[in-house]
Amino acid sequence: MLTSIKTNEFAGxxxxxxxxxxxxxxIILFGAQLLMxxxxxxxxxxxxxxxxxxxxxVARMVHINALVVWMLYAMIGSVYYMLPDxxxxxxxxxxxxxxxxxxxTAAVTVVVLVFIFIQVGSGTESSIWLxxxxxxxxxxxxxxxxxxxxVVLTFYWNVFATYMKGRKTGIMTVMVANLMAxxxxxxxxxxxxxxxxxxxxxxxxxIHLWVEATWEVFVGTLAAYALIKIIxxxxxxxxxxxxxxxLMLFGxxxxxxGHHYFWIGTPEYWWEIGALFSALEPVPLVAMFVHVLYDxxxxxxxxxxxxxQGAVMKNGPAMAWIVTNAFGNFLGAGIWGFFHTLPQVNIxxxxxxxxxxxxxxxxxxxxxxxxxxxxxxxxxxxxxxxRLKATFKSKMAIVLITFGxxxxxxxxxxxxxxxxLVERAELGAGWNAFFVxxxxxxxxxxxxxxxxxxxxxxxxFIYLVWDLLTIGKxxxxxx
Amino acid sequence: xxxxxENLSVWTSISFWRRSAAWVTGFAVILLIWxxxxxxxxxxxxxxxxxxxxxxxxxxxxxxxxxxxxxxHIDYKMSKRRGHEVPVIxxxxxxxxxxxxxxxxxxxxxxxxxxxxxxxCMDCHTLLGNGAYYAPDLTKxxxxxxxxxxxxxxxxxxxxxxxEAMAEFLQHPSQYPTHARMMPNLGITAKEAxxxxxxxxxxxxxxxxxxxxxxxxxxxxxxxxxxxxH
Numbered sequence: 001m002l003t004s005i006k007t008n009e010f011a012g013x014x015x016x017x018x019x020x021x022x023x024x025x026x027i028i029l030f031g032a033q034l035l036m037x038x039x040x041x042x043x044x045x046x047x048x049x050x051x052x053x054x055x056x057x058v059a060r061m062v063h064i065n066a067l068v069v070w071m072l073y074a075m076i077g078s079v080y081y082m083l084p085d086x087x088x089x090x091x092x093x094x095x096x097x098x099x100x101x102x103x104x105t106a107a108v109t110v111v112v113l114v115f116i117f118i119q120v121g122s123g124t125e126s127s128i129w130l131x132x133x134x135x136x137x138x139x140x141x142x143x144x145x146x147x148x149x150x151v152v153l154t155f156y157w158n159v160f161a162t163y164m165k166g167r168k169t170g171i172m173t174v175m176v177a178n179l180m181a182x183x184x185x186x187x188x189x190x191x192x193x194x195x196x197x198x199x200x201x202x203x204x205x206x207i208h209l210w211v212e213a214t215w216e217v218f219v220g221t222l223a224a225y226a227l228i229k230i231i232x233x234x235x236x237x238x239x240x241x242x243x244x245x246x247l248m249l250f251g252x253x254x255x256x257x258g259h260h261y262f263w264i265g266t267p268e269y270w271w272e273i274g275a276l277f278s279a280l281e282p283v284p285l286v287a288m289f290v291h292v293l294y295d296x297x298x299x300x301x302x303x304x305x306x307x308x309q310g311a312v313m314k315n316g317p318a319m320a321w322i323v324t325n326a327f328g329n330f331l332g333a334g335i336w337g338f339f340h341t342l343p344q345v346n347i348x349x350x351x352x353x354x355x356x357x358x359x360x361x362x363x364x365x366x367x368x369x370x371x372x373x374x375x376x377x378x379x380x381x382x383x384x385x386x387r388l389k390a391t392f393k394s395k396m397a398i399v400l401i402t403f404g405x406x407x408x409x410x411x412x413x414x415x416x417x418x419x420x421l422v423e424r425a426e427l428g429a430g431w432n433a434f435f436v437x438x439x440x441x442x443x444x445x446x447x448x449x450x451x452x453x454x455x456x457x458x459x460x461f462i463y464l465v466w467d468l469l470t471i472g473k474x475x476x477x478x479x
Numbered sequence: 480x481x482x483x484x485e486n487l488s489v490w491t492s493i494s495f496w497r498r499s500a501a502w503v504t505g506f507a508v509i510l511l512i513w514x515x516x517x518x519x520x521x522x523x524x525x526x527x528x529x530x531x532x533x534x535x536x537x538x539x540x541x542x543x544x545x546x547x548x549x550x551x552h553i554d555y556k557m558s559k560r561r562g563h564e565v566p567v568i569x570x571x572x573x574x575x576x577x578x579x580x581x582x583x584x585x586x587x588x589x590x591x592x593x594x595x596x597x598x599x600c601m602d603c604h605t606l607l608g609n610g611a612y613y614a615p616d617l618t619k620x621x622x623x624x625x626x627x628x629x630x631x632x633x634x635x636x637x638x639x640x641x642x643e644a645m646a647e648f649l650q651h652p653s654q655y656p657t658h659a660r661m662m663p664n665l666g667i668t669a670k671e672a673x674x675x676x677x678x679x680x681x682x683x684x685x686x687x688x689x690x691x692x693x694x695x696x697x698x699x700x701x702x703x704x705x706x707x708x709h
Contacts, residue, residue, distance in 0.1 A: 044613070047660040052653065055663045056613045057602035123594030123671045134596030136610050170493065194585070194592045196682055197522040197543050200607055201515075236493065243496035247503050254507035263618075263690030264607040265542050267521050271688070273514070347692050351608035351616055419612075429691035431625045431632065434615040435658050 015080045015091035016381055021101055022077030023375045025108075027465060029070035030368075032112075034458050036063035041451040045444070058119050061132075061139050062112065067363060068137060069108055074371035075218060076155055079175065081378055082225045083159065086175075087166025093158045100154040107147045111140055128192060135199070137207055138189045145190050152183045170239035174246055175221045182214040197265030204260040212281060212333070213253035215367065219329065220245040222370050223292060223322060229377060230319050231299045231312045241291045248284035256281050262343045263350055271343045278341045282334030292326040315380050316390035317471070320398055321373030328365020328402075336361050336409065348424040353446075354416030361409040364401075375468060383472035391474065393467035400460025407453030415446035527581045534568050542686040546584035549574045549680050555622050555694055563689025574680070575642055575673055584677070591678030594671045603662075606682065608690060614662065619694050621645075621676075621683035632657070645679070646672035 039059040042049050050059075083091050091097060114131055121127025128134070129142045140148070156179055163176050189206035193199050224242045227233040258274025296312075296319075303312045313319045336358040340349040349355070380388040419437045427433030437443060489495045525541030530548060533540040552569035571578065579587060595601075601610035604617045615623075625632040626641045635655050638644040648655055649672040652662035667675065 040613075047658075051661070052663045055603075057599045057611070057663075060602045060611050060613070061599060120599055120665055121597040122666075122668070123590050123597050123674060125593065127597035128593065132597065132599055134599045134601060136601045139599070139602075170497075192593075192596075194546070194589050195522070195524045195543055196592065196606060196678075197685055198519075198524075199592075200609060201518065201522065203609075240491065240493045240496055243493060243500045247496060247500035250500070250504040250507055254504070254511055257511065260609075261518070263687045264609070265522050265685045265687055266518050267542070268688055269514075270518075347690055350690060351605035351610070351612065353612055356612055424691065425693070428693040429616060429619075430623045430694065431615045431620070435660075438660070439658070 013084050013090060014094040015084050015097075016378070018091075018094060018097050018101065019077040019079075019081035020378055020382060021098075022073045022080065023378050025105055026070045026073035026077060026371070027375065027468065029066045029073065029108075031461060031465070033063055033066035033070060034454075034461055036060070036066060038451070038454050038458060041447070041454045044447045045451060054116075055119075058115065062115055064137055065115070065139055066112075071215075071363075071367050071371060074374065075215075077378070078222055078371065078374040079155075079159060079179070081374065081381070082171075082222075083162050085229070086169050086172045086225065087162050089162065089166040091158055092161045092165060093154075096154055097158050100151045103147065104151045107144055107151075111144050114141070115139070125192070135189070135203055138203065142190065145186075149183075149186065149190075152186070156180065156183055169235070170242060171221050171224050174217065174242055178214055178217045178221065178246075182210065182218065185209050185214065200264045201261070201266065204257060208257045208260055209254070211362075211366075212256055212278075213250060216249045216253060216284070216329075216333075217246055219325070219366060219370050220249065220288060222374060223288065223325070226318065226322055226370075226373060226377060227292065227295055230315045230322070231296055232314075233295045233299055237295065241287075245284050245288055245291075248280075248287060252277050252280035252283060259341050259343075259346070262346055275342050279338065281341075282330065282338055285330040285334040289326040289330045292323060296323075314386065315376055315388045317388065317394040317398070317467070318373040318376035318380070320390060320394070321369050321376065324398065324402060325365065325369035325373065328361065328369050330365075332358070332361030332363075332365030332409070336413075348420045349416065352416050352419045352424065353412045354420060357409045357412035357416055360405060360412060364405040372464065376471075379468060379472045383476045385472065385475045388471070388475055391467060391471055393463050394471065397460050397464035397467050400463060401457055402460075404453045404455075404457030404460055407456060408450050411446045411449035411453060415443050415450070418443040418446070530568070540566070540568060540684075540686070544568070544681070544684050545581065546588040546677070546681060547579065547581050548684045549584055549587070549677050550578050553621065553680065553684050555619060555683070561689070563692065564694060565686060565689070566684045568684065574677070575640075575646075587674050587677040588681055590671065590674030591676070591681075592674075594667065594675050595678055598665045598667065607685075607687060613660070616691060617679060617682065618685075618687060618691060619683045621680045622694065642673075642676045642680070645676045649675055 036059045039050065039054065040056055040063055043056045043059065080091060080097065118131055121131040131141055132139050133141055133145075138145075159179060160176055163172050185206050188202045191202070220242055224238045227238055228235055254277075255273055256278035258270040259278040261270035261274060299312045340346050340354055340358070376388065376394075418440050422440060423429060423433045423437035427436055522543050523541075524543050525545045527545045527547045529541055530545045530551075532538065533544075534551065548568065550571055550573075552572045554567040554569055555564050556567045557563070558565045595606070600606065600617070603611050603614040605612065606616075607618050608616060620626075621641070623632075624630050626644055627633065628641075632648065632655075633641060633644040635657075636644040636647040638647050646669070649667050650669060651664065653664050
């Protein structure tokens with residue numbers, strides 16, 4: 001993929017070239033995320049590892065921030081990639097788009113270097129502005145927040161102006177409306193308050209309304225675009241499904257926000273509202289899963305009826321990742337989320353390894369998968385390949401990464417059970433209860449398995465990068 | 480195809496689903512905004528006057544009390560009416576040997592909250608249950624029997640009060656190891672440590688609807704490993 005930037009054959013589409021630049025940074029940050037995760041996993045087992053040099057809090061902060069940022073990069077890349085196809089015209093402000101890319105990349109580099117080398121500040125406003133905001137997922141200091149807003153506005157202007165000028169498909173209508181909400185929500189996380197309940201109330205507006213509402217709709221639009229692109233799915237059917245998904249995702253996800261308001265000082269009525277709407281959140285995820293498989297089967301059936309030989313899909317690895325997305329989203333976000341979304345369960349599971357288990361499978365299943373799929377679409381376009389087939393490396397990548405993340409999830413779920421029953425139910429959640437649970441042999445064993453499965457995931461990642469770097473050239477020569 | 484289908488059935492009509500999506504989303508957003516206004520009213524920080532009134536009349540307190548709550552004894556008791564534990568504000572007690580005026584208490588809480596963010600507490604601990612899972616939850620850390628008189632943490636630091644023991648630990652955490660997993664030295668100053676303890680004490684007074692459950696233990700129960708489950 002790195003070389004594909006130089007040799008790409010996009011018939012003059014600067015927007016798609018820009019997309020590849022975003023994908024390139026995304027994959028580097030994905031690697032950083034996994035490395036940081038490995039450090040943190042080792043620290044659970046060997047607490048002296050890098051103690052007071054590169055503490056768990058630092059590794060964990062970079063782990064989750066690299067995750068969010070690589071996904072945003074891949075999301076922006078995906079939008080720039082689909083814009084010319086959907087609107088039928090070239091993106092209007094490509095120069096501005098490139099400038100924004102370099103500004104964002106420079107800012108991300110500075111933020112990461114400060115996180116790694118300066119780590120923490122004194123208890124003053126300037127620390128929040130310059131070093132670390134100290135709010136999980138939104139640790140980026142305030143100056144970077146403002147920079148992100150400016151860059152995102154530039155990106156949004158590009159998308160909006162291109163949409164207004166070009167063809168207005170249903171997919172792009174959803175994309176434009178959804179991106180506005182996604183970008184606007186970031187503002188809810190950009191203020192300081194002494195009131196921790198108020199702090200977390202608005203903090204969840206960003207986190208939840210991103211990952212359980214607007215990001216999910218974003219995935220719906222990507223899947224719709226990719227299905228048309230890969231298996232020639234009928235636009236009318238895909239777009240009808242997309243509107244149904246928007247209805248169900250926003251209908252459940254917006255008020256599903258209530259499941260984060262059970263215990264942060266907010267009133268009791270959130271128990272009922274959060275439980276009801278978040279319990280409905282898996283429904284659209286089932287629908288999305290059915291939709292992808294149904295469309296695939298239908299298009300294959302039509303091709304067979306017409307007497308065509310072979311598979312209908314034009315991009316094997318991308319389709320494999322999109323099917324993994326359909327299943328992973330349902331399993332990780334849907335099932336693993338539902339496990340502990342009711343307040344009767346959540347009062348014990350809130351803030352345990354159970355949450356970590358859900359987080360790993362949901363971010364992977366719902367987002368990582370489809371964004372990797374989009375990268376394969378990019379490779380196909382960059383090399384002008386009609387039919388991209390999976391290589392041995394593509395298969396190793398998807399099998400090892402999926403198996404690794406599933407393994408980590410199962411291990412963390414077991415650790416979570418131990419923690420919930422012993423720390424929360426039996427011993428009563430205090431300092432001592434916490435450490436008793438952390439030192440249970442089965443808990444430690446689960447953490448060992450988590451680390452092993454983390455390594456498996458990382459090996460899969462190496463295959464993925466290797467494949468992305470080579471598959472285009474190989475397939476191009478073969479064709 | 481869409482046009483043909485529109486005539487056949489509403490279920491395959493794109494415009495029907497588009498309109499439904501817009502209405503449902505709009506309704507959810509309006510409901511969320513309405514609930515947000517109500518919640519904002521309930522979780523805004525109370526005033527010192529509210530606090531005094533609630534203590535004098537033994538009435539229910541704001542969900543998030545004034546910073547001057549650090550001047551009072553705080554407990555966490557089973558409420559029969561609500562079916563879970565709730566913070567109970569008791570008589571006044573000195574905090575770092577004095578009573579803090581509303582202005583001083585607010586400034587101390589401000590320093591504590593800022594420090595909690597600047598030192599990135601949330602990427603090891605959980606606050607109100609949110610954060611990372613490498614270190615104990617801090618929601619009710621102020622009420623933890625380990626820090627009370629006779630508790631192991633207070634004894635280890637050699638201090639005579641809960642707040643001094645916590646502040647001492649926060650400044651030199653790796654001098655007081657309890658387990659192989661330790662808190663790193665984060666360069667917390669004496670003043671910042673006071674602020675952090677005020678922040679923790681204030682947080683323990685927030686009405687969290689009974690989270691964490693089963694926390695209200697005495698030192699004796701704690702020592703025997705007994706449970707207080709209901």
